[in-house]
Amino acid sequence: MKTLKIATIPGDGIGTEVVPAAIEVLKTVSEIHGGLSFAFTDFPYSCEYYLEHGVMMPDEGLEKLKDFDSIFLGAVGNVKLVPDHISLWGLLIKIRREFEQVINIRPAKVIPGVRSPLVHPKDFDLIVVRENSEGEYSEVGGRIYQGEDELAIQNSIFSRKGSERAMRYAFELASKRKKHVTSATKSNGIVHSMPFWDEVFKEVAKDYPAISTDSQHIDALAAFFVTHPERFDVIVASNLFGDVLTDIGAAIMGSVGIAPAANINVNGKYPSMFEPVHGSAPDIIGKGIANPIGQIWTAKMMLDHFDETELGTLLLDVVESVSNDGILTPDIGGKHSTKEVTDEIINRLKQRA
Numbered sequence: 001m002k003t004l005k006i007a008t009i010p011g012d013g014i015g016t017e018v019v020p021a022a023i024e025v026l027k028t029v030s031e032i033h034g035g036l037s038f039a040f041t042d043f044p045y046s047c048e049y050y051l052e053h054g055v056m057m058p059d060e061g062l063e064k065l066k067d068f069d070s071i072f073l074g075a076v077g078n079v080k081l082v083p084d085h086i087s088l089w090g091l092l093i094k095i096r097r098e099f100e101q102v103i104n105i106r107p108a109k110v111i112p113g114v115r116s117p118l119v120h121p122k123d124f125d126l127i128v129v130r131e132n133s134e135g136e137y138s139e140v141g142g143r144i145y146q147g148e149d150e151l152a153i154q155n156s157i158f159s160r161k162g163s164e165r166a167m168r169y170a171f172e173l174a175s176k177r178k179k180h181v182t183s184a185t186k187s188n189g190i191v192h193s194m195p196f197w198d199e200v201f202k203e204v205a206k207d208y209p210a211i212s213t214d215s216q217h218i219d220a221l222a223a224f225f226v227t228h229p230e231r232f233d234v235i236v237a238s239n240l241f242g243d244v245l246t247d248i249g250a251a252i253m254g255s256v257g258i259a260p261a262a263n264i265n266v267n268g269k270y271p272s273m274f275e276p277v278h279g280s281a282p283d284i285i286g287k288g289i290a291n292p293i294g295q296i297w298t299a300k301m302m303l304d305h306f307d308e309t310e311l312g313t314l315l316l317d318v319v320e321s322v323s324n325d326g327i328l329t330p331d332i333g334g335k336h337s338t339k340e341v342t343d344e345i346i347n348r349l350k351q352r353a
């Protein structure tokens, strides 16, 4: 029996609704497999934890999490309790950085049965490789003065190592797909980091002659995600550009509630972390209508990560069969609850066993 030790952090808001749903699905997956089991350990780190303890996660938190095979997280953020920059930097971004989860992969493709906001939805299947450790998300900068002289400086960090690492990851991924990499740039407006990003991209591309490339400014690229998503294969983007692009990717699929993500530790020193693209969705907390698909598809990415690709494929197949039959939460045009969608996925998994 192979046992995977999974640290679960539901976090805030609907994280506490969709993580338990996905855990039930993973338990079913394990029953079907027979030789694979999950040992889940739950961690209460969240904004409520902060109110009680003054920190999002205790100092020894990372030490504990380090020994797990992976981390399965819901969402972080409750501005009613804690400002977002404190809660996210104290938990989500802290784990990403301390555990060197330098790559964030976020696929987007057509899911059958889900209404798309696109007038003529085409069959797209793309994946964004988001640089996950530096870029525009940095702590370098500061604020000075008060009143009308008040100012804030926010620096971006673009290292050759970090940029190149994300790009190579994208090329490797593209070599197993449609063999095209698009680089998201903005070198017409951002005069230091983005020309540097473009140079590194050109250099890295030379090592992958079988992969075609293009480079597009993020504004146009964002528009093309809406008008021609089928043109893309793998897109490599800086931290902020990747963050924004992947919400657009989620939106064209039909909802941010169905988009999955994986924060990958590439050097094997620490666990990777699996969490959907969406946040804590304060507007729908407690209504029982959070879409569990983003979290469940994220579980599929975790299975793939552990080389259980057959199970991963089965899981996404079943999710698609459920959506195709119209068993959908309200965000994608249905009237079913989180529980009804999850139960249907579990039932169909059992039938397929």
Ligand SMILES: NC(=O)C1=CN([C@@H]2O[C@H](COP(=O)(O)OP(=O)(O)OC[C@H]3O[C@@H](n4cnc5c(N)ncnc54)[C@H](O)[C@@H]3O)[C@@H](O)[C@H]2O)C=CC1
Binding pocket: 014, 018, 074, 075, 076, 077, 078, 079, 084, 088, 092, 255, 256, 257, 258, 275, 276, 277, 278, 279, 280, 281, 282, 283, 284, 289, 290, 291, 292, 294, 329, 331
């Ligand atoms: N990775 C993370 O943990 C993230 C955390 N956040 C945090 O989450 C909080 C809310 O952020 P927002 O900007 O409102 O983004 P959000 O992704 O939480 O919500 C945006 C919209 O999408 C809907 N939505 C999101 N997930 C859904 C799901 N599974 N099913 C149905 N509808 C869903 C929400 O109801 C809302 O209308 C903030 O505190 C923010 O900082 C935001 C994004 C990512």
Ligand SMILES: CC(=O)C(=O)O
Binding pocket: 088, 243, 277
């Ligand atoms: C924080 C956030 O929005 C993200 O990581 O996608």
Ligand SMILES: [K+]
Binding pocket: 073, 074, 075, 076, 275, 276, 277, 278, 279
């Ligand atoms: K999330």
Ligand SMILES: [Mn+2]
Binding pocket: 243, 244, 247, 277
């Ligand atoms: Mn985001």
